[in-house]
Amino acid sequence: VTVEGEASPLTGAFDVVAGIVGSDVTVAQAQADALLRGRATIDLSAARTPEGTVLRDLSVEAGTLTARASGTVTSGRSEIGATVDFRDLSVMGGGLRGAVAGEMTLAGAPGDLRVTLDGRARDLGVGQAEADRLLRGETTLAVDVTVAEAGVRLNGVQLANPQLSLTAEGEPAALAVSARLADLGLLLPEFPGPVTVRGTAGEREPAYSL
Numbered sequence: 001v002t003v004e005g006e007a008s009p010l011t012g013a014f015d016v017v018a019g020i021v022g023s024d025v026t027v028a029q030a031q032a033d034a035l036l037r038g039r040a041t042i043d044l045s046a047a048r049t050p051e052g053t054v055l056r057d058l059s060v061e062a063g064t065l066t067a068r069a070s071g072t073v074t075s076g077r078s079e080i081g082a083t084v085d086f087r088d089l090s091v092m093g094g095g096l097r098g099a100v101a102g103e104m105t106l107a108g109a110p111g112d113l114r115v116t117l118d119g120r121a122r123d124l125g126v127g128q129a130e131a132d133r134l135l136r137g138e139t140t141l142a143v144d145v146t147v148a149e150a151g152v153r154l155n156g157v158q159l160a161n162p163q164l165s166l167t168a169e170g171e172p173a174a175l176a177v178s179a180r181l182a183d184l185g186l187l188l189p190e191f192p193g194p195v196t197v198r199g200t201a202g203e204r205e206p207a208y209s210l
Helices: 030-035 129-134
Strands: 002-007 012-023 039-050 053-064 065-074 077-086 096-109 112-126 138-148 151-160 164-171 174-181 195-204 207-209
Touching: 112 129
Parallel strands: none
Antiparallel strands: 002 012, 012 039, 039 053, 053 065, 065 077, 077 096, 096 112, 112 138, 138 151, 151 164, 164 174, 174 195, 195 207
C-alpha cells in the first residue's frame, strides 16, 4: 500500500494519490476470492476542495477484470464516467462464462440525474440452459434513465443479439415494450418459428401487469 498527499482535518479537504497491490487476496466470498486470485491492483487519485470532490482516476485490475472511473461531484452537479472490461466471466464460477464490456455515465444535478449505459457481451452464459441459448453470440445493451424528483423515467432500453431484440421506454407505471424472438423453439421446441410481442407493462402492486 502506498499513499501520498495532504489533508486538512478542519476543512475536510484532501488531495491524495494511493495504490494497493495484492496477491491472492481473500475476502471470504467465493466469487470475489476467485476474481482476486493472483495479482490485483487498485490505484486512486482524488481531491476534495470547498467546491466539491474530484475523482481524477480510480482504476482496478484483477485477473480478467479492468475497471476505471473518473469525475466530479459538487453540491450543484455531478459528472462521473466509468468503463468496465471483464474478459472472462468463468473465473467467477457458478456457470458464468463469456465476456462483457461497457461504459456508464452519470450526469446532472440532485433531483435531476441522467444515467446512461452502453454494454457489449460475447457468448454469455449463466448456467441455465434456456437463458444460455438466448445469450449466444454478440449481445448489445443500451440504457438511458432519468432519475428526477418526480420519479424515474426510462428514456430508452435497447437489447439485441442474433436470437432476441427488445426495446422499452416510459414511466414504470406504463412502459412501452417491444420484443422479438427469432425462434421460439429455443425455449419451446414444439413451437418453432419467430414470435413478436408489443404492448405496455405497468407497475401494479405487488407485481407488474402486462
